[in-house]
Amino acid sequence: MKQEYCESRLKKIAGEMRTTMIEMGYACGTSAHFGGGLSMVEILATLYGSVLNYKVDDTRWEDRDRFILSKGHGVLGYYAALYVFGLIGKKEIESYQQNESEFIAHPIMNLYFGIESSNGSLGHGLSLGVGIALAAKLKAKEFNVYVMMGDGECNEGSVWEAVMSASHHCLGNLVAIVDRNSMQNDGESKDIMNFHSLEDVWRGFGWNVHSIDGHDFGSLKDSLLPMPNTSQPTVIIANTVKGKGISFMENVASWHHGTLTQKTYEQAIEELRIDIHDNQ
Amino acid sequence: MIINESKINLWSKLGSRATFGQALLSVAEDNPNVLAMSADLGNSSGLKPFIRKYPSKFINVGIAEQNLIGVAAGLAKEGFVPYVTSFAPFLSMRASEQIRMELGYMQFNVKVVALGSGLAMGFLGNSHYGLEDVSVMRAIPGLTVVSPADCTEIVKVVQVAAHHKGPMYIRLTGGVNNPIVYKNDYKYELGKAIKLKDGDDIAIVCSGTMVHQSLQAAAELAESNIHAEVINMHTIKPLDTAKLEALVASGKPLVSVEEHTIVGGLGSAIAEFLTTLKKHVPHKIIGLEDKFGKTAQYEHLLKLHGLNSSGIANSVRLFLDDL
Numbered sequence: 088m089k090q091e092y093c094e095s096r097l098k099k100i101a102g103e104m105r106t107t108m109i110e111m112g113y114a115c116g117t118s119a120h121f122g123g124g125l126s127m128v129e130i131l132a133t134l135y136g137s138v139l140n141y142k143v144d145d146t147r148w149e150d151r152d153r154f155i156l157s158k159g160h161g162v163l164g165y166y167a168a169l170y171v172f173g174l175i176g177k178k179e180i181e182s183y184q185q186n187e188s189e190f191i192a193h194p195i196m197n198l199y200f201g202i203e204s205s206n207g208s209l210g211h212g213l214s215l216g217v218g219i220a221l222a223a224k225l226k227a228k229e230f231n232v233y234v235m236m237g238d239g240e241c242n243e244g245s246v247w248e249a250v251m252s253a254s255h256h257c258l259g260n261l262v263a264i265v266d267r268n269s270m271q272n273d274g275e276s277k278d279i280m281n282f283h284s285l286e287d288v289w290r291g292f293g294w295n296v297h298s299i300d301g302h303d304f305g306s307l308k309d310s311l312l313p314m315p316n317t318s319q320p321t322v323i324i325a326n327t328v329k330g331k332g333i334s335f336m337e338n339v340a341s342w343h344h345g346t347l348t349q350k351t352y353e354q355a356i357e358e359l360r361i362d363i364h365d366n367q
Numbered sequence: 368m369i370i371n372e373s374k375i376n377l378w379s380k381l382g383s384r385a386t387f388g389q390a391l392l393s394v395a396e397d398n399p400n401v402l403a404m405s406a407d408l409g410n411s412s413g414l415k416p417f418i419r420k421y422p423s424k425f426i427n428v429g430i431a432e433q434n435l436i437g438v439a440a441g442l443a444k445e446g447f448v449p450y451v452t453s454f455a456p457f458l459s460m461r462a463s464e465q466i467r468m469e470l471g472y473m474q475f476n477v478k479v480v481a482l483g484s485g486l487a488m489g490f491l492g493n494s495h496y497g498l499e500d501v502s503v504m505r506a507i508p509g510l511t512v513v514s515p516a517d518c519t520e521i522v523k524v525v526q527v528a529a530h531h532k533g534p535m536y537i538r539l540t541g542g543v544n545n546p547i548v549y550k551n552d553y554k555y556e557l558g559k560a561i562k563l564k565d566g567d568d569i570a571i572v573c574s575g576t577m578v579h580q581s582l583q584a585a586a587e588l589a590e591s592n593i594h595a596e597v598i599n600m601h602t603i604k605p606l607d608t609a610k611l612e613a614l615v616a617s618g619k620p621l622v623s624v625e626e627h628t629i630v631g632g633l634g635s636a637i638a639e640f641l642t643t644l645k646k647h648v649p650h651k652i653i654g655l656e657d658k659f660g661k662t663a664q665y666e667h668l669l670k671l672h673g674l675n676s677s678g679i680a681n682s683v684r685l686f687l688d689d690l
Contacts, residue, residue, distance in 0.1 A: 196473050203444075205473050208464060214434045215469065218441015221426065226445070245465070248434035255429070 092137040094304045095366075101132045102363040104167040105332045107180065109359065112163060113352040115184035120192060122342040123237060124164035126268040126301070126327040131168040133307040134233060143173045146201040152230050153219050155204050157212020158237035158266060159193035160344075166190060174201045210243030212236065213263060217253050220261040220320075231313055234263045239271030242280045247292075254293030257318035262311065263294075265322060266301060268329035274340045289322045301325025333358060368393040368526070370519060370552040378518035381413070382543030384482055386518040388413025390525035391450055395421055398529050402426060402442060404451040406435045412452035412482060432462040439477045440469035448529055449477050455484035455497025455538065459504050470534035471507040478528045478535045479504075484514075485540040485575065485626030486655075486668040493659045497538065502631025504536040505604050511557065512604040514538040514625075514633075516578035517548040520601060523555035531557060540575035540626050542665055548578050548599070560607035566594035569683060570614050573624040574600050574633050580669070581624050583676030588683060595683065606636050612644065620649040622686060624679055626669075629654040651686045653679060 105128055112119040134154065135141075141151045156165050166183065169175040175190075179200065182188040189195050193207030204215055216234035223230055240246060253261050267285065269276050282288065290296045295317065297310035310323050329343070330336030333355045336345075347355065368390070378386040395401040395417065403409070403417050404426045418425045426442075428435045432453050439449040451458070458481050459466070469475050484497030504512050511533060515521045521539065528535050548563070555561075563578070564585055573581040578599045585595040596619065600607060614621060621641075623634040634652030641650055655672055662668075669675040673682055 205468065208468055210433075211437055211465065211468055214437020214465070215441040215444070217434070218438040218443075219445055220441070221438065222442045222445030222447060225423070225442075225447070245433040245437070248428070248431035249437065252428045252431065252434055252438065256426075 088142060089140045090137050092308050097132045097136050097304050098366050099363070100136055100171055101128050102359060102366065103171050104128050104132060104164065106356065106359050107167040107170055108163045109333070109347070109352065109355045111166065111180055111183045113347045114181070117184055118344050118346040119163055119184065120160040120344050121163065121333070121336055122270065122329040123158060123161045123266065123268065125331045125333065125336065126329045127161050127164050127235065127266045128331065129302045129304060130235070130264055130266065130307060130325055131164055133304055133311060135168050135172045137308060138311045139233070140230065141201065146174065147198050150228065150230050153203050153216070153232045155212040155216050155232070155234045156194050156206055157234050158209065158240050159206030161235070161237070161266070162192060162194050165194060169200060209237070209240040210245035213246055213249035213253070216261055216263070217249050217256070217258060220253070220258040221256055223260055224258070231260050231262060234261070236263060236265050237271070238265055238267040238269060238276055238282070238285065241265065241282065241285065250289065250292045250294070253320040258320045259313060259317040261320040262313050263320065263322040265324050266327055267324050268327045270329040270338065270340055270343070272343050285324055289324070293319060295319050295321040296324065297321070298324040298326065301327035302331060332362065368522065370522065372550065375519050375547060375550060378522065379545050379547045380543065381518070382545050383518060383521055383539040383541050384411065385413035386521050387480060387525060387539060388415065388417055390522040392417045392420060394525055394529045395424060398448065400446055400448045401529060402447050402449040404428065404435060404439055404449050406430055406432045406453045406457065408453050408482065412480070414452070432457045433465050436462045436465035436469055436477065436479070440473065440475040443475040443477050450480055451477060452480045452482055454488070454495050455481035455500045456495065459497070459500035459536070463503050466504070466510065467507050471509045474509055474533060476532055476534060478537060480537045480539065482539055484538045487540060487542045487665050489665045489668070490662055492662040498628045498655060499631065500538060501603055501625070501627050501633065502635070505631065505636060509534065510604065511535045511602065512538070513557070513602050514540065514574040515601055516575060516599050518545050519547070519549040520555065527555060527557055538575065545576070546579040548582065558602045558605050558607055560610040561599040561601070562596065563599055564595070564597040566596040568594045568619065569687060570596045570598060570619045570621045571624060571683070572598045572600050572621060572633070572637060574603060575626055577624040577626055577674065580674060580676045580679055584679035584683065587676060587680040591684070593683070593687065600633060603633050603636055606640060608640050611637060611640055615641065615644055615646055615648050618648060620687065620690060622651045622653055622683055624653045624674070626674055627654050628657055630657050649690055651682070653682050
């Protein structure tokens with residue numbers, strides 16, 4: 088069930104999530120998507136820690152809020168959230184990117200663990216979310232649907248097909264979150280495909296738009312709950328830092344998908360230890 | 368739904384799309400979870416009666432086929448059974464990756480109904496023809512691919528699809544005044560080919576509109592004392608391999624006939640299976656050449672490409688002469 092908002096608890100959880108991600112990314116021995124996972128830590132901590140209605144011991148509960156990770160490459164952050172909030176265990180974490188594992192570089196649908204969909208190819212999740220939100224309306228269910236996307240992902244044309252259909256079908260139970268870390272695989276988003284105003288584009292399609300600091304728990308808490316009695320879908324443009332929390336990863340394109348050495352691993356863990364200590 | 372002679376005649380006159388609409392209306396009466404969806408082709412899908420009766424069960428996503436599949440998948444995830452419609456190439460190719468991810472990979476229970484496949488779109492041209500759809504859809508793991516032989520079989524498939532748990536690609540061929548293959552109700556089972564005619568000299572394995580043309584071709588061949596067995600291979604995936612194995616065991620040469628490119632369709636599916644057998648029989652694939660051709664009226668195109676009855680009979684004769 089939904090938990091009470093507590094900023095200090097969420098800060099602690101964010102630290103645990105980042106530590107889990109670095110441990111997983113190093114232990115797997117291969118390259119991993121660090122940047123886009125680290126940028127969405129506070130968003131996921133707030134969602135799973137105080138917004139989403141779900142039951143750890145009944146992941147198929149019919150009235151649960153649905154969460155879709157459309158930016159599937161952010162899965163390292165997602166697994167860390169599932170782990171910290173008790174939906175997956177140590178065994179699953181340790182199987183990350185091991186041969187034949189179900190816990191790889193993109194989510195594989197597994198309702199037992201609360202993973203609602205398989206992703207990896209960008210531009211799919213919002214359409215799926217639109218369908219789930221429509222189903223909730225048709226069944227007169229009260230749950231909300233959350234879809235986590237990337238700003239680079241918004242390059243995909245299929246995203247905009249879904250965006251226009253959500254407002255047309257009056258899906259006030261749908262919340263999209265765009266993790267705007269302003270970077271993508273090849274570099275800075277402004278150089279690759281410049282959205283002059285992402286906010287205006289979404290607003291033009293009839294969505295409620297919140298543009299916030301995606302690392303600020305208070306702003307996240309205030310914007311992540313859909314406005315009651317609205318027929319408009321809501322989007323949160325969460326302004327974030329790619330690689331957030333690890334100094335040498337922040338805003339460095341190559342850490343979109345990179346490999347930790349023993350030295351960089353130790354440095355990352357030390358930075359997180361100091362950060363967690365300072366927050367206590 | 369009761370299937371009788373007058374309905375069979377009516378459906379034939381209405382053609383494949385209107386028959387689909389009638390069938391879905393009937394299925395929705397029994398199953399509250401059935402939905403109709405389209406990418407701005409609801410009226411062209413024969414869905415007007417459905418929309419009149421169940422306005423809240425018809426979802427139009429506008430001209431956006433990728434979103435159509437994604438939204439349908441989301442609805443299916445929550446227990447609905449969406450039948451989605453658009454023209455064959457727009458579904459099978461524009462939205463092929465959505466079909467791959469949402470229907471193949473995640474196995475959401477969506478029925479993809481491809482309108483006007485093959486050459487039925489006539490003067491609308493190659494942009495609208497379903498030349499390669501079976502090839503693309505067949506390559507996706509976990510997708511059932513069906514090509515009904517006539518309007519009655521469309522009704523049967525739409526009915527069966529509502530109970531079949533899993534994604535399907537239903538390929539509608541032919542236009543209005545669709546020739547009748549089945550004059551009476553009959554037993555239909557997904558994945559089980561149906562022998563329509565016996566014959567000792569050759570086996571013709573076909574699907575969609577080519578079933579009627581092949582039966583006609585068999586009648587023409589009989590006049591030259593060539594006796595063809597005709598098999599309706601309505602389910603292209605999974606293929607009825609037991610039936611094919613029995614055919615090969617009989618030693619008869621084999622032709623496959625499809626209103627589809629010779630690349631990757633029914634003929635290819637059969638050829639792939641034949642390579643797994645120890646015993647071999649000669650096999651010829653009759654279909655459309657691997658190129659974009661001229662545009663014309665549907666009947667003219669069938670004749671032009673040798674896919675009318677006399678064209679098929681001629682191809683069979685040439686094949687047998689070369690053996």
